[in-house]
Amino acid sequence: MPIEIPDVVIDRLPVYARALASLDRQGRDVVSSQELGAQLGVTPAQIRKDLSYFGRFGKQGRGYNVKRLLEELHQILGLDRKWRMVVVGVGQLGHAVLSYGGFAPQGFDIVEAFDADASVIGKQIGDLVVKPVAAMREALAGQHIDIGIVATPAAAAQQVIDALVESGVRAILNYAPIAAHVPRHVRVKDIDPVLSLQSMTFYLKSDLAHSPPK
Amino acid sequence: MPIEIPDVVIDRLPVYARALASLDRQGRDVVSSQELGAQLGVTPAQIRKDLSYFGRFGKQGRGYNVKRLLEELHQILGLDRKWRMVVVGVGQLGHAVLSYGGFAPQGFDIVEAFDADASVIGKQIGDLVVKPVAAMREALAGQHIDIGIVATPAAAAQQVIDALVESGVRAILNYAPIAAHVPRHVRVKDIDPVLSLQSMTFYLKSDLAHSPPK
DNA sequence: CCTCGATTGCGCAATTTTTCGCAAATGTAG
DNA sequence: CTACATTTGCGAAAAATTGCGCAATCGAGG
Structure with missing residues (x-):
């Protein structure tokens, strides 16, 4: 039932998290998969597909709330603890x-x-x-x-x-x-x-x- | 014509080379893909397929000559120079x-x-x-x-x-x-x-x- | 309230990578 | 010289991963 999540996907999540943390420090509120992808050198489709394993975090026409997505990723990866x-x-x-x-x-x-x-x-x-x-x-x-x-x-x-x-x-x-x-x-x-x-x-x-x- | 060699394959070659160098130091003359795979935690088929991109280095029924294959890999990877x-x-x-x-x-x-x-x-x-x-x-x-x-x-x-x-x-x-x-x-x-x-x-x-x- | 440009989530297709399976070859032992 | 146990190389199947296409949705601006 809990579909298997590929290791490659897990390996990319910390990269997304780091980019989001940087955007957050810059005061950005939202970001699209397009922009995030350009920044990281991955396709927007890949980012969306990766995230879709874990839930629906974005908003059509807008993109992702930076703080929200960062928090979700931290939780997913277990980075919300020591x-x-x-x-x-x-x-x-x-x-x-x-x-x-x-x-x-x-x-x-x-x-x-x-x-x-x-x-x-x-x-x-x-x-x-x-x-x-x-x-x-x-x-x-x-x-x-x-x-x-x-x-x-x-x-x-x-x-x-x-x-x-x-x-x-x-x-x-x-x-x-x-x-x-x-x-x-x-x-x-x-x-x-x-x-x-x-x-x-x-x-x-x-x-x-x-x-x-x- | 020169079929594209996947990056993942190139990434594995140095691992093979290192294992072969170690076997060579131990005085081993030949090794099978089976044994090499067990040592490295990859399947024998993968090793054989990876190597097959570059030539035919093994001998049926025997395996690979350690020194020979190591040299070939060094040449392939450009490790034969500074x-x-x-x-x-x-x-x-x-x-x-x-x-x-x-x-x-x-x-x-x-x-x-x-x-x-x-x-x-x-x-x-x-x-x-x-x-x-x-x-x-x-x-x-x-x-x-x-x-x-x-x-x-x-x-x-x-x-x-x-x-x-x-x-x-x-x-x-x-x-x-x-x-x-x-x-x-x-x-x-x-x-x-x-x-x-x-x-x-x-x-x-x-x-x-x-x-x-x- | 309607239209429009933007953007997600996701089914599905395409591509890439791994694994399988086996004929051909090799060496050994009798 | 033959039989046999091994093991390669490689085509083809299977599995994994990536990318496409688009309906649905969102917010802004009339």
């Missing part, structure tokens, strides 16, 4: 993740940090103290953690992911360059700039060099 | 990008870094000195840059991207939370952990809390 995350791996990358200011304002709170290396264990970063990854199970036993961020070397990543899953984490943001194995009830999103670069080079390579933009 | 990149924006994030050790070994060299902030201009990072973004056009005028990495605040990003494009860059790795506007001959890949998190929460939200893994 999410608790832990970071595993506090090297260069993990450090950057921990100091990144973009998570907290969106309701994503990092509440623990773990590492295997004695030289960073005990170190204070922001208001967290890095704990030994060996003691992760115990440290997480009492609390509810929604999301695990994996920023370890590739060799350690699968092991860490297994431990996170056993600790009840149901979503993983994986910065390690591996294809993670997880049970079906766990979501994984990979962040891998190298893969992104490596697919773009395919197109660069085949472009005839230096052709001036038309 | 790519020159610049970083714009040397804040927390840009700094992490500059110090990240994962680009160079794959042939992605960062050859310039720019920022708008006087407090970082002139600073030395690795063997680069941060130059003023205002002088980017001149600095890039002589050289050929393949890829621009944008790690500026959102407000500056589009402007920076325009400048990169005018300087001849044909691919952009965009860390800024905006939907970039570029001419059709320019490729963009976005890296945005917040969007990834925001789509995962949709599934977390609707999961009934604490259901034990089956």
Whole structure:
């Protein structure tokens, strides 16, 4: 009965939400799928179809009320509450993740940090103290953690992911360059700039060099 | 005549290449689409179909020669040569990008870094000195840059991207939370952990809390 | 109250992507 | 040399996703 909503649709909703938030800050009250689409580089039809999975939010002849739609999307995506995350791996990358200011304002709170290396264990970063990854199970036993961020070397990543899953984490943001194995009830999103670069080079390579933009 | 190759296929090739590189390091000589698929979580049929866009690399009854296929993929993707990149924006994030050790070994060299902030201009990072973004056009005028990495605040990003494009860059790795506007001959890949998190929460939200893994 | 330009929601068609199924080929073992 | 267990490559079917077309609706302006 509750028709299946495609993953691709879910992936686009946060993009819409971000654009709407920006419009809202600019004081815009309404926006059409046409205009939103032009701004985001997607077709108006796609936006309307995507939204139609969840309800009827627009008004014919007018478009969408920015505040209203933004709120709906937040609710749909579960962005109307806080999410608790832990970071595993506090090297260069993990450090950057921990100091990144973009998570907290969106309701994503990092509440623990773990590492295997004695030289960073005990170190204070922001208001967290890095704990030994060996003691992760115990440290997480009492609390509810929604999301695990994996920023370890590739060799350690699968092991860490297994431990996170056993600790009840149901979503993983994986910065390690591996294809993670997880049970079906766990979501994984990979962040891998190298893969992104490596697919773009395919197109660069085949472009005839230096052709001036038309 | 040269049938169009879907973007999704190109996006998967680097994943295959990485898995093959790993198998090669482990000393494996051949691998079947079955095994490779199991390792990566994709169907064997998909791997075979993807590869079939580019040629016939396997042997019936045996599978694929690991070294051979890896080399072919490198050639297809243009990974058999160096790519020159610049970083714009040397804040927390840009700094992490500059110090990240994962680009160079794959042939992605960062050859310039720019920022708008006087407090970082002139600073030395690795063997680069941060130059003023205002002088980017001149600095890039002589050289050929393949890829621009944008790690500026959102407000500056589009402007920076325009400048990169005018300087001849044909691919952009965009860390800024905006939907970039570029001419059709320019490729963009976005890296945005917040969007990834925001789509995962949709599934977390609707999961009934604490259901034990089956 | 009527007309008009704009815009949604949605059924349906078109397109894209994935999966299936199997003939042909390969290597091994007897 | 034959039988057999594998596994590829690829055409064709199936599934997923996107885009089209248009009736219904809305608000503005007479």
